[in-house]
Amino acid sequence: MPELPEVETVRRSVEAHLLGRVVRLARLLRRDVLVAPGDPAGGFSRQRGTRRSATPVSITPADLLEGATIARVQRLGKQIAIIGVDRSGAERALGVQLGMTGHLEVGRGEPATTHVHAVWMLDVGVLAFSDPRRFGSLRVFRTMSELEEHLRPLGPDALTIDPEALAQRLAGARRPIKAALLDQSVLAGVGNIYADEALFLSGIHPEARADRLSGDRISTLAASIRRVMSDALLAGGSTIRDYRSGTGEPGTYQAAHRVYGKAGHPCPACGELLRGSRVAQRATVYCSRCQPRRRKRPALL
DNA sequence: CTGGTCTCCTGATCGC
DNA sequence: TGCGATCAGGAGACCA
Numbered sequence: 001m002p003e004l005p006e007v008e009t010v011r012r013s014v015e016a017h018l019l020g021r022v023v024r025l026a027r028l029l030r031r032d033v034l035v036a037p038g039d040p041a042g043g044f045s046r047q048r049g050t051r052r053s054a055t056p057v058s059i060t061p062a063d064l065l066e067g068a069t070i071a072r073v074q075r076l077g078k079q080i081a082i083i084g085v086d087r088s089g090a091e092r093a094l095g096v097q098l099g100m101t102g103h104l105e106v107g108r109g110e111p112a113t114t115h116v117h118a119v120w121m122l123d124v125g126v127l128a129f130s131d132p133r134r135f136g137s138l139r140v141f142r143t144m145s146e147l148e149e150h151l152r153p154l155g156p157d158a159l160t161i162d163p164e165a166l167a168q169r170l171a172g173a174r175r176p177i178k179a180a181l182l183d184q185s186v187l188a189g190v191g192n193i194y195a196d197e198a199l200f201l202s203g204i205h206p207e208a209r210a211d212r213l214s215g216d217r218i219s220t221l222a223a224s225i226r227r228v229m230s231d232a233l234l235a236g237g238s239t240i241r242d243y244r245s246g247t248g249e250p251g252t253y254q255a256a257h258r259v260y261g262k263a264g265h266p267c268p269a270c271g272e273l274l275r276g277s278r279v280a281q282r283a284t285v286y287c288s289r290c291q292p293r294r295r296k297r298p299a300l301l
Numbered sequence: 302c303t304g305g306t307c308t309c310c311t312g313a314t315c316g317c
Numbered sequence: 318t319g320c321g322a323t324c325a326g327g328a329g330a331c332c333a
Contacts, residue, residue: 001326078327100326101311115311133310135327175304183304184328192326241313241325281306282326 002098004189005232013246015073017106025121026064036140063140077188095139102136158189163219178206179280198224259285
């Protein structure tokens with residue numbers, strides 16, 4: 001389940017192979033993983049009942065960067081954008097959302113993975129997008145301002161979040177802090193694993209109301225988020241099931257998880273058994289002693 | 302406007 | 318060994 005550290009690891013590993021490469025041929029094997037301008041937002045009409053857009057928007061090879069030279073690979077939160085320059089010198093982008101099980105992988109020949117939905121033949125090497133569950137998607141951005149538009153709703157990147165920005169985004173949020181952290185418009189890049197890890201490090205109960213946190217606690221939380229993100233990034237991310245970098249390397253940060261997936265195990269800080277619950281429809285693990293629902297009232301005088 | 306719930310999808314795992 | 322039920326969750330759609 002790629003979150004910011006995994007996505008950044010993928011970004012770095014594919015960018016190293018893609019810079020300056022020319023896309024000779026782009027092949028889309030499943031139209032429904034692609035979102036094009038004019039498509040209903042969220043993909044291919046994934047509304048109740050039916051799939052498939054009634055009026056599929058036409059896609060050109062150039063929309064998939066065919067003929068372009070790769071200039072850079074950007075990331076904001078969990079969103080990746082591959083930036084290409086076409087023959088006229090104009091920049092355009094292809095967005096990649098990995099979702100739960102998406103993979104972006106560079107290689108020399110045919111990708112070894114199953115569920116491959118798009119392949120790019122480069123002047124040197126091959127890039128492939130695969131995703132068994134298809135929660136991920138590709139997005140066509142014909143101009144850089146279309147990409148900007150898409151990224152605008154996102155909050156600041158979690159890797160560098162500062163307390164002031166976090167406090168500003170949490171002001172007036174009456175929902176549980178964990179729900180707010182998972183909201184990409186509050187903060188971009190945190191998912192279920194790192195939300196639990198950061199809240200544990202901060203000593204904050206996942207159901208604490210976001211707008212009731214003091215400035216001090218928000219500062220602690222911002223520092224915990226930055227620390228968890230950067231430590232996980234240094235470890236190449238967390239490989240729980242099938243996450244791999246853009247060159248097929250697993251991450252190792254799962255060995256450093258303190259609470260995620262450890263309900264019923266002793267708290268690494270105090271030994272109390274970790275509790276499992278659900279917050280915002282997500283499995284949630286926390287220590288009821290280290291992360292009390294209410295702090296003790298500070299002593300008066 | 303905010304926040305809660307539903308939905309998409311496949312593979313791993315569990316109980317019988 | 319087989320098989321149905323359950324769970325995993327990112328993010329847009331939908332609804333109160």
